[in-house]
Amino acid sequence: MPEAPKSQNLLVVLTWIIVTLPTAWGLSYTIKNALKLFHPQPAVTSPGPSASH
Amino acid sequence: MNFLDRDRSVAPTSYNRWLIPPAALAIHLSIGQVYAFSVFKNPLIQAFTGSVSAANLNKDIGYIFSIAIAVLGLSAALFGAWLERAGPRRAMFYAACCFGLGFLVASVGVRSHQLWLVYLGYGAIGGIGLGLGYISPVSTLIKWFPDRPGLATGLAIMGFGGGAMIGGPLATHLMAHFRTAADQTPSPGGPLATQLMTHFRASGGDGSAAIAHTMVVMGLLYFAFMLFGVFTIRVPNPAWKPEGYTAPTSSTGKDAGLISSHNVAVTEAWRTPQFWLLWIILFTNVTAGIGILEEASPMIQDFFHGQAGPAAAVGFVGLLSILNMAGRFFWASTSDFLGRKAIYFAFFTLGPLLFFFLPFSSSAHLNSIPLFVTGAAIIISMYGGGFATIPAYLKDLFGGFNVSAIHGRLLTAWSTAGIIGPLIVNGILDHYVSNKLPREQAYPLILHIMTGLLCAGFLANLLVRPVSEKFWIRDNHNLSKQGATR
Missing domain, CATH: 1.20.1250.20 (MFS general substrate transporter like domains)
Structure with a gap:
């Protein structure tokens, strides 16, 4: 089986960066929100929005 | 549109298979936005107050997501066999068109306060995009990774789960931006421009303008991002197999x-x-x-x-x-x-x-x-x-x-x-x-x-x-x- 050209390796890195960047942005935003779970909050008993499935 | 044909997307035997998961991820990260649809719920309720019966408003807005998911399942079931013949590139292209167009039609529905247009756009047209997009990379990934099919499909379908993490904050930021812009934009250009801006601000006072603009931007962004997947996807050459791979008996x-x-x-x-x-x-x-x-x-x-x-x-x-x-x-x-x-x-x-x-x-x-x-x-x-x-x-x-x-x-x-x-x-x-x-x-x-x-x-x-x-x-x-x- 022929070996993949070196230029393709660079293309692989680039394509992964294209999909990783928006994911990392979304993940950091979600982690910031998730951290609120570990901070003590004054209790309010009204139900909040439900999660999406 | 020959470029979309299955025959035109066959990869050379030297093609690096690690280019395929990003193509699948581009599709799944986009359509996974549907999981974050709830961020539109309260703004839509506000926008449609007065034009839809208040008693059923919550339920009526909730139908948008339900229609999208129902059409996802139906279109995946209906178009699956066609997809196998047409190839992943054509299916992903149609998915991008439907998903992007769905946002645009929905934005018209929001701006004109016609809820049925939102059902048609985001629910039905967008739902077809969801169904086609969800299944289109699956068999291609499995063919590229016969030695690790779980890893390959897990990567793509992980994107669907992660799509909400991008779609949620993106919609929130865009709606906030368009609301602020509508409140602050000065109206240079004379009396006509001033009158028009006053009209648009007044008609968008319920937030419908901000939602509609957000939907247009998201539709275009997702269409472009999904096209990246369309251009990158390839089906493996029939002569290709992973190095050292022997099919399990x-x-x-x-x-x-x-x-x-x-x-x-x-x-x-x-x-x-x-x-x-x-x-x-x-x-x-x-x-x-x-x-x-x-x-x-x-x-x-x-x-x-x-x-x-x-x-x-x-x-x-x-x-x-x-x-x-x-x-x-x-x-x-x-x-x-x-x-x-x-x-x-x-x-x-x-x-x-x-x-x-x-x-x-x-x-x-x-x-x-x-x-x-x-x-x-x-x-x-x-x-x-x-x-x-x-x-x-x-x-x-x-x-x-x-x-x-x-x-x-x-x-x-x-x-x-x-x-x-x-x-x-x-x-x-x-x-x-x-x-x-x-x-x-x-x-x-x-x-x-x-x-x-x-x-x-x-x-x-x-x-x-x-x-x-x-x-x-x-x-x-x-x-x-x-x-x-x-």
Whole structure:
């Protein structure tokens, strides 16, 4: 089986960066929100929005 | 549009297969936005107040998401066989067109206060984009990664879970931006411009302009991002196989007896008991997951009165999103080593135990938030894992020939769960609320019903056996003519 050209390796890195960047942005935003779970909050008993499935 | 033909997307034998998962991820990260549709809910309610009956407004807006998910399942089932013939590039292109166009039509509906246009746009047209996009990269990935089908499909379907993490904040930021812009933009250019700006501000005072503009921007952005996937996707050359790879035989590897060396056509697959057992497996796993996801935020607040407030609940929902995404990759890729049946065995033994004991972590019993959060997080990781592992399970049982089409038909289990799950959860909650009973007393019943459902899933998984020879495709010549590579 022929070996993949070196230029393709660079293309692989680039394509992964294209999909990783928006994911990392979304993940950091979600982690910031998730951290609120570990901070003590004054209790309010009204139900909040439900999660999406 | 010859560029979209299957024949034009065959890769040279030197093509690097690691270019394929990003193409699939581009599609799934985009269509996964549907999971974040709830960020539009309150703004839409505000925008449609006055033009839709107030009594049903909440429910009417909720239908947009339900239509999208129902059409996802239907279109995946209907177009799966066509997709196998047309190839992934054409299917992904149509998915991008439908998903992008859906946003644009919905934006017109929001701006003109015509809810039916939003149903048509985001629900029906966008829903077709969801269905086509969801299944289009699956069989291609499996053909590129015959040695690691769980890893490959797990990567793509992880993107669907992660799409909400991008779509949610993106929509929130855009709506905030367009609201601010509408309030602050000066009106240079004379009296006509001033009059027009005044008119637009007045007509968009209910926030409809900001939502509509957000939808237009998102539709264009997602279309462009999905096109990246369209240009990158390739089907493997028939002569290609991974270095050192030998196809598993009936006597080698984990789950060896279940891994078929033959293919089953989609027209035959749904006649097999294995298809319906997998349907039950997916249905029970998804319905149970919805039992937590549907009420995640109020559940933690009701279980831990005085300890978990709305901010903590937002954090809890965020944590579940992360575990939903991570579980898709972790469980699906682990299934390559442990076997598909063993992974679902883990879901259906650990899952019922966690669902059964979760109510005992509440303040009325053990009063342990960490225990509750850990249990729910593991459950949601298995919910995601169930979605991501099923394509590889299908490939094991039915071969790779028609796996996207079979997967498409199996996704009707998801649509069904999307209806039944909320019906169970909301039906029980409504009963408790209407009888003036505390909401927190309803959750144990809901969770214990889910325990029972998962036990049914356990039995279905236990009954899975190799597909009978009578369903195998015998004509290998015909198979290669139709574009299957293995």
